[in-house]
Amino acid sequence: MPGFFRRLFAPRWQHPDTQVRYQAVAHLDPSRPEHRQALETLCLDDDPSIRLAAVDKLEEPGRLWQLVEQRQDNPELYQRLADLISGRAGNLELPQRLKFVEEFSDRKLLSAIALQGDNQQLRLSAVARLDQEVDLIQQACDNSIAVVRHAAASRVTSEAGLHQLAQKARRDRQVMRQARERLGRLRADAASLNAERERREALLVKLEAQARAPWEPLYAGRYRHMAREWNALEDMADAGQERRYQDACQRCRKVIADHEAREHAHVETNRRREQATKARESLLDTLEESIAGLPKGDRLTAQDIASLRSQKRLMANRWQTLSDLHVTDEVLRARYDAVLADYDLVLTAWERFDAEAPRIERALAERDRARLAACLETCQWPDELPLPPLLNRAQRELAGSDGPEGNGLDSRLARFGEDLIQLERLLDRGAFKGASRLHQSLRHRAESLPESALLPHQAALKRLGAQLAELRDWRGFVAAPKREQLCQAIDELAEDTSQPDTELDRRHRQLIRDWKALGDAAANRELSERFRAASDRLHERLAPWREQLNVDRAHNLEARIALCEQLEALLESPAENADPDALRRIRDHAREEWSRHSPVPRDQSEAIGRRFGRIRHTLQGLIDQRAREVADAKQKLIEETRALLERQMPPTVRADEAKALQQRWRELGRAPRGEEQSLWREFRELCDRIFAVRDAQRDDRSQRVRERLEEMQTLIDRLDAWQPTCHADRKVLGQAMDQAAALEPLPPGRRTEGMLRRWSGIVRARRERLTRLAVAEEVQRWQAFRSLLDAHLSADAKLAEQGIAETVIPADTLSLPEDMRDAHEQRNAARCRPPATDEIAEQLARLRVHLSLLAMGRTSQQDEPLRLAIQVERLNEGLGRELNRAEEVRAVLRNLLATGPVSPQQWEREVGELDVLLTRLTHLPPP
Structure with a gap:
């Protein structure tokens, strides 16, 4: 029962029966809120007929759109919305409908409004809301309003969309033409972009080759030029190209940096060479000053010779080290040889004196003048050098004294006092060896002097002797533990087998130098033999290494x-x-x-x-x-380049010659370090000026080429928009073709190819139209002669019926051209002597077939032989000249006027098809 009462008392629009709900829709009033709510519910009903009846009673687009959002698969709601907003149903004002269009974003609904809207602004608003190219292409092809089609077509930007639009936009030739033009520009831009990428790739390949090339004078300039070209390219490089570019630039910069490092090293080498030269000069100056200072002294001692030897040894070692690193200047070499010669002279004289010194001392002690003179003769002491004290004494001894004996004793005592002072100085400096030799000499001389005369010096001699003994003891006290340490060190070194031979030899030599430096201080036989034994063991151990070292040195x-x-x-x-x-x-x-x-x-x-x-x-x-020769040659190249820059010649030829000069520059090599950079800067500046002139000409040429392309594009667009209306307009086409010929040659490329193809198609279409216009004008002129033809046909009929040959006279208002007048007279003459009927029928059929060929009409099977014969005649007549369809049509019509007499039956058979063919000839191609 509950279900029954629910069905009994429920509203009819909620009835389970479809028919009842459909009938209930008619009784619902949308102005009442409860009925409107019922209608909205029925709009979502499962039955299509109920939905359609319900939506037809609603006129609120906002509420309908809410229902659409609740149920997307409801075509009735979509259609009702489209009808209401497009104005096909309902009474909505235009501003209200425009507002709804601005709010909607559904593609399907907007496309329907754009196609069905009753107002151009409404359709444009709907098209503006569309963002899918598929919908825009549909509007550009199918919309009935041209402005809407153009607005939709203008928003199609992809290549595929433009291609599709150019194929489907048959309804609007302007849309098709604009799509083709935009597609051509898009493809031209793509081709230009591709060419730009190819230039970037070619530049990248050159840059990578430059990165692999070795350094030469133009390396850095060429790298900078390619880097500027890379930065000047308009398109953006992809990630791979950018990575390759950065890698190549890094390698190029490394080559340049390595070269700069080598140049820096070269500069550093020159600086060190200069420092070595200054060091050599300083060494030479020191030794020369020492040798030059020897004659200025009062006497020459062993200390002076030891100092001179040390300076010479130091200079020789340092000189050899510097010579291994840097070449010696000839002037310094000559100075070095001269100072060595002076050194050898001094050292040789000293060695002779040193060898004769013991005998001189004994001769002085024994007062043996003969032996003393022989010793002095053997010494051969140079006159420019000061005498050593011993030689000075010997010479004074030989010279003697011409006065009394006391004067000689006073001189000897004076020299004895001076030597005591010198001994004190030596002891103060700690010169043990010199002081010991001088003290021994003073003791020997004291024995030969009288005690009374020597008494003032006895105290000083004893005091200095005590100081010498104290110095000897101190040296022994210090040297004793040092000798022990040296013996222990050399014993440990002799027992050490872990060290290499090189280090072993170095330490052995150092120990020997330290042992010799001690002299005779604290010397005893036991330590000396111990040290010598250990040294001999080291010598034996190092003998094979020394032999190998000698072999290596050899x-x-x-x-x-x-x-x-x-x-x-x-x-x-x-x-x-x-x-x-x-x-x-x-x-x-x-x-x-x-x-x-x-x-x-x-x-x-x-x-x-x-x-x-x-x-x-x-x-x-x-x-x-x-x-220097390379620098002179490069200077000549600079002069040639400057003359080339001033010479009047094409910039491209000048640039090619500059490249040849650059090649010669690279083949020459490097000039001196100080001149290479300055020469290269001057040469590069001249070359840059040459290439700048060439680039400027290229830019001008490119600009002129672009201007010609733009002029050609303008000419093509103008000729495409122009349609001839009469045959006299062929002058306009001729002028356009002359302008196009004046713009040639155009630069090669896809854009040029596309423009030329379009130009050829336009010219071909305009020529065809002009030809059809000429034919149509001939047919129209023929219509003016139709009255004359009708008069001839009447005269022919009278001839056939009554046998009377009547002469047709044209009206006064009819102006006959020369050829038509001849045909007219020929027709009058033919009635006087009429040809056979079959011949006239064949002539009429021939004219009809000829006219059919000109009108591109069909011919029957029985007329096929005539068609072939006429085509052969046309080919024979057309040899050497271009066939003119207008002239052919005029000739056929002239022959048609001249052919006769024609019976009414014959004319009745042919006139219908002739009129059809003439009408077809007057049809013009679409614009």
């Missing part, structure tokens, strides 16, 4: 000699066009080889060092000479 000496011989052979006959860079590499390689083959035997190291120094000096002179 090999190194041979290698250095061979290196010197090779370099001397090279310097004896150098190539006239020797590359200074190659010579520099030879010099650097020789220096490396020289350093690698070290050490050499000591007795020959100085000689071979001097030989190599002279060779290096000569080689450097050859390098400087060749570099």
Whole structure:
């Protein structure tokens, strides 16, 4: 029962029966809220007919849209919304409908409004809300309003969309043309972008090749030029190209940095060479001053000679070290040889004196003048050097005294006092050896002097003797533990087997130097034998290593000699066009080889060092000479480049010659370090000016090319928009073709190809239209002669019926051209002597078939032989000239006027098809 009462008392629009609900819709009033709510519920009913009846009673688009959002698969709601907003149903005002369009975003609804709207603004608003190209293409192709089609087409931007629009927009040729033009521009832009990418790729390949190339004078400039070209490109590089570009730039910068480092090293080498030269000069100055200062002294002592030897030894070692690193200047070499000669003179004289010193002392002690004179003769002491004290005494002894004996005793006592003062000085300085020898000499001389005369000096002699003994004891006290330490150290070194031979030899030599430095202080036989025994064991242990070292030194000496011989052979006959860079590499390689083959035997190291120094000096002179020649050659190239810049010639030819000059520049090598950069800057500036002129011309040419392309595009657009209306308009086409010929040649490219294809199609279409216009004008002129033809046909009929040959006279108002007048007279003459009926029928059929060929009409099977014959005649007549359809039509119509007499039956059979063909000839192609 509850279900029954619910069905009984429920509203009819909620009835389970579909028919009842459908009938209930008609009784619902949408102005009443409860009925409107029922209608909205029925809009979502499962039955389509109920939904359709319900939505037809609702006119509120906002509420309908809410219902659509509740149920998307409701076509009745979509259609009702579209009808209400498009104005096909309901009474909504236009502003209200425009507001609803601005609020909606459903593609399906907006497309329906754009297609069905009753107002152009409404459709444009709906199209503006569409954002899918598929919908825009549909509107551009199917919309009935041209403005809406154009608005939709203007928003299609993709290549696929434009291609689809150009194929489907048959309804609007302007939309199709604009789509084709935009598609062409898009493809041209894509081609331009592709070309830009190809240029970027080509530039990237060149930059990568530059990164792999070795350094040369144009390397940095070429890299900077390519970097500027890369930055000047308009399109953006992709990630791969950017990564390759950065890698190539990094390698190029590394090559440049390495070269700059080498240049810096070269500068540093020159600086060190200058420092070495200054060091050599300082060493020479010191030794020269020491040797020059010897004659200025009162006497020459062993200390002076020891100091001179130390300075010479220091200078020789330092000189050899510097010679191994840097070539010695010839002037410094000459000074070095001169100072060594002076040193050898002094040292030789001292060695002779040192060898004769014991005999001189004994001769002085024994007062043996003859032996003393012989010793002085053997010494051969140079006159420019001051005498040593012993020689001075000997010469005074030989000279004697011409006065009384007391004067000689006073002189000896004076010299004895001076030597005491000198002994005190030596003791104050701690010079034990010199003081010991001088003290022994004073003791011997004191024995030969009278005690009374020597009494003032006895106290001083004893005091100084005590100081000497104290110094001896102190040296022994200090040297004793040192000797113990040295003996212990050399014993440990002799027992140590873990150290390499090189380190063992170094420490052995150091211990020997320390032992000798102690002299005779605290010396005893036991320690001396112990030290000597340990040293002998080390010598025996190092004997094989020393032998191998001697062998290596011999090999190194041979290698250095061979290196010197090779370099001397090279310097004896150098190539006239020797590359200074190659010579520099030879010099650097020789220096490396020289350093690698070290050490050499000591007795020959100085000689071979001097030989190599002279060779290096000569080689450097050859390098400087060749570099000077290269600098002169590059200066000539600069002058040629400057003359080339001033010469009147095409910029491209000038740029090619500049490239040839750059190639010659690279082949020359490097000038001297100080001049290479300045020459290169001047040469590069001139080349940059040449290339700037060429680039400016290229830019002007590109601008002119772009201007020609734009002019050609404008001409194409103008001719495309122009449609001839009469045959006389062929002058406009001729002028346009002359303008196009004046713009040629156009630059090659896809854009040019597309423009030329479009131009050819437009010209072909306009020529076809002009030809059809000429034919139509001939047919229209023929219509003016139709009255004359009708008169001839009437005369022909009278001839056939009555046998009377009547002459037709044209009206006064009819102006007949010459050819038509001849045809008219021929027709009148034919009635006087009529040809056979079959011949006239064949002539009419021939004219009909000919006219059908011209009108592109069909011919029957029986007329096929005539068609073939006419085509052969047309080909024969057209040899050597272009066939003119208007002239052919005029000739056919002229022959039609001249053919006769024609019976009414014959004319009745042909006139219908002739009129159809003439009408077809007057049809013009669509614009």
